[in-house]
Structures are given as C-alpha cells and as structure tokens.
Amino acid sequence: AAEDEARIDEIKQLLEQRDAVLVAHYYTDDAIQQLAEETGGCVADSLEMARFGARHPASTLVVAGVRFMGETAKILSPEKRVLMPTLEATCSLDIGCPADEFSAFCDQHPDRTVVVYANTSAAVKARADWVVTSSIAVDVIEHLHARGEKILWAPDKHLGGYIRDKTGADMLLWDGACIVHDEFKAKGITDLKALHPDAAVLVHPESPAPVVEIADVVGSTSQLINAARELPQQRLIVATDRGIFFKMQQAVPDKTLFEAPTAGKGATCKSCAHCPWMAMNALDNLAGSLRELSGEVFVDAALRERALKPLERMLNFQR
Ligand code: 13P
Numbered sequence: 001a002a003e004d005e006a007r008i009d010e011i012k013q014l015l016e017q018r019d020a021v022l023v024a025h026y027y028t029d030d031a032i033q034q035l036a037e038e039t040g041g042c043v044a045d046s047l048e049m050a051r052f053g054a055r056h057p058a059s060t061l062v063v064a065g066v067r068f069m070g071e072t073a074k075i076l077s078p079e080k081r082v083l084m085p086t087l088e089a090t091c092s093l094d095i096g097c098p099a100d101e102f103s104a105f106c107d108q109h110p111d112r113t114v115v116v117y118a119n120t121s122a123a124v125k126a127r128a129d130w131v132v133t134s135s136i137a138v139d140v141i142e143h144l145h146a147r148g149e150k151i152l153w154a155p156d157k158h159l160g161g162y163i164r165d166k167t168g169a170d171m172l173l174w175d176g177a178c179i180v181h182d183e184f185k186a187k188g189i190t191d192l193k194a195l196h197p198d199a200a201v202l203v204h205p206e207s208p209a210p211v212v213e214i215a216d217v218v219g220s221t222s223q224l225i226n227a228a229r230e231l232p233q234q235r236l237i238v239a240t241d242r243g244i245f246f247k248m249q250q251a252v253p254d255k256t257l258f259e260a261p262t263a264g265k266g267a268t269c270k271s272c273a274h275c276p277w278m279a280m281n282a283l284d285n286l287a288g289s290l291r292e293l294s295g296e297v298f299v300d301a302a303l304r305e306r307a308l309k310p311l312e313r314m315l316n317f318q319r
C-alpha cells in the first residue's frame with residue numbers, strides 16, 4: 001500500500017508536469033478510477049471517454065482502457081499526445097475483426113450501410129459509415145432503419161442481435177463476441193434470482209441473448225450505473241465486468257450488488273467477469289508511460305481521416 005501511495009503521488013506530479021489528463025474506463029482498477037476522479041480526469045463509458053478526451057484542453061491524454069479507446073482519442077484529437085499504460089491492451093472484438101477480412105465482407109454487400117461498434121481498430125472504422133458505442137447503438141440503428149437502410153453490423157453478434165430484435169432492422173451480423181460477457185449464463189442468474197426474488201437484473205448488451213432476455217435493464221456501463229441509482233430495488237444482480245462495482249457501489253452505497261455468475265467461475269477461470277486487457281492497466285505502467293512518454297498511440301494520417309467521419313457522425317448524432 002505504501003508503494004501504491006508513492007506511485008499515486010508520482011502520477012499526480014507527472015500529470016501536472018506533462019499537462020496531462022487521465023481518462024479511465026469503469027473496468028480498470030479501482031486505484032486508477034479513483035486517481036482519474038481525484039485529478040480532474042474522468043471515469044466513464046466508452047462514448048463519454050471519447051467526448052471528454054476530445055473536449056478537454058490538456059495537451060496530453062492518458063487513456064486507461066483498451067487500445068480502441070486510445071485510438072479513438074487520437075483520431076478525434078490528432079494534435080494531442082495520447083498515451084496508454086500499455087499498448088498491449090486489446091479487445092477480443094477487435095482481434096476477431098481483422099480489417100482485410102472485414103473489408104472483403106463489406107465489398108460483398110455494397111447495398112448495406114456499414115455500422116461498426118467502437119470496439120474495433122482504426123482500420124475497421126475507416127471502412128465504416130457509422131461508429132457506435134453500446135450507449136447509442138439502438139438509437140442510431142433505429143434512425144437508419146427508419147430511413148429504409150439495410151445494415152451490415154460488426155463485430156459483436158450479441159449486441160447486433162439485441163439491436164436487431166429491438167429495432168426490427170435488417171442487419172447482417174459479423175460473428176464476433178466479447179470473451180468476458182460471453183461467459184454469462186442465464187441459468188446462473190435465474191438461480192441467483194431465486195435466492196433473491198426481489199433483485200433486479202442489469203445486463204450489458206454484449207451478453208448472450210438468453211441473458212439479455214431476463215434483464216430488467218440493458219445498457220452501457222454508464223447506463224447501468226444510472227439504472228442502479230434509479231431502480232427501486234435494493235438488490236441488484238449485475239452482468240458486466242466486475243470493474244464496474246467500484247463506481248456502482250459508490251452510486252448506491254445502501255444497495256446490495258451481486259456479480260452475475262459466469263460459466264467458468266471457479267479455480268480454472270482466469271478472465272471471467274474481468275477483462276484481461278483492461279486488467280493490464282496498472283499504477284506502475286501508468287506512471288511509466290507518463291515518465292518515459294512510452295505507450296504513445298499513433299494512427300496513420302490517411303486512415304485517421306477516413307475513420308474520423310463515422311466517429312464524428314456518432315458524436316454529432318442527436319436522438
Ligand atoms: P461501454 O461503452 O458500455 O463502456 O462498453 C465498452 C466495453 O468494452 C464493454 O465491454
């Protein structure tokens with residue numbers, strides 16, 4: 001703990017020296033979220049992270065999260081230096097959607113509007129008409145569907161299926177999944193609910209359909225935290241990365257929160273309900289990146305220009 005304190009002090013000093021601000025996702029370590037909050041940065045979902053980074057006057061953004069979040073920050077603010085504690089922090093959705101294969105898939109369906117989830121590489125975004133995060137995906141697809149557009153969606157099949165059911169849009173889905181949310185099982189949740197029949201079930205839409213079907217609320221990380229506050233229930237079963245419990249419990253100090261069970265829970269499960277890539281962000285490498293200016297994110301200029309358009313559409317979208 002004394003070591004952590006020293007690291008935290010060092011990071012605070014470096015943030016000032018470097019004219020930097022810390023932008024953290026809800027799935028990162030509690031200590032990183034706490035630090036972001038204390039130093040005037042933000043702890044947020046992926047859409048709010050993008051908005052905050054683009055608007056903040058600091059000349060350096062330190063993005064604690066996964067690679068696509070750093071890339072998005074750089075695409076939106078090319079004049080800023082964007083650092084990440086580690087550039088190794090990727091995402092199974094990003095890995096599962098290589099740009100060349102995706103581009104070939106798009107070529108086969110030229111009649112469809114290409115909408116990609118933010119959890120993708122800059123190269124995949126560059127091929128898209130729209131980028132969306134989970135917090136506005138339904139609204140954007142509703143809007144496109146109302147205009148009579150047919151959609152090509154990538155990469156998360158669960159989120160895509162959920163939006164398709166909700167909006168009735170014609171959506172062709174890429175076959176990708178989040179390894180963390182894919183582990184949630186409806187059976188485990190209904191068993192837990194049998195023990196706490198008064199509990200509400202909160203689910204991130206990257207979870208499989210049977211889990212989404214038994215949810216009281218489906219939403220992005222920020223939307224789930226807001227729902228926790230607004231729901232009348234005192235007990236909440238939450239199906240998303242356990243990193244969310246830090247802010248959620250602060251938001252509802254008097255409520256009891258339960259982690260939704262995962263299939264692999266037990267001694268053999270290394271990644272269930274906690275993203276292994278989010279977990280790569282630590283105080284040590286965060287301090288290191290600020291000290292040595294390592295982990296800087298670069299996006300090719302031509303690619304950046306193409307990826308910016310669908311990202312700006314997302315940021316300018318009004319419900
Ligand atoms: P949010 O946009 O809900 O923060 O989701 C990002 C993410 O990676 C979820 O796994």
Ligand code: SF4
Nearest residue numbers: 066091092178180275
């Ligand atoms: Fe990607 Fe899933 Fe990790 Fe989110 S939790 S960053 S979707 S692997």
